Amino acid sequence: MRTYYPLYEGDGYLHPARQSLGVDSRAVETRARALRGETLKALLTRFGQWLETSLRPGPRRDVEAYLAQSTDHADLERRLRDVERKNQLGYC
Numbered sequence: 001m002r003t004y005y006p007l008y009e010g011d012g013y014l015h016p017a018r019q020s021l022g023v024d025s026r027a028v029e030t031r032a033r034a035l036r037g038e039t040l041k042a043l044l045t046r047f048g049q050w051l052e053t054s055l056r057p058g059p060r061r062d063v064e065a066y067l068a069q070s071t072d073h074a075d076l077e078r079r080l081r082d083v084e085r086k087n088q089l090g091y092c
Contacts, residue, residue: 063083070076 066083067076067079070079
């Protein structure tokens, strides 16, 4: 199917083209719809991944939960030293 697209002639009016562009408009529209669908799917996938990582508890929350489990002052100090050592060695 050949489609004639209007061309802008510079006078503010759209005039019919004098020659065919030789483009199958149905194929172009089908491809454009497929690309829009892929783009939307990729965007939703990236948004889901971002949401999952942002809602995941971070290392600071894990450390605070670990420190909150201490039973007394001495246990809290021991746990603080453990956390500091792990940070210095790059474990956390």
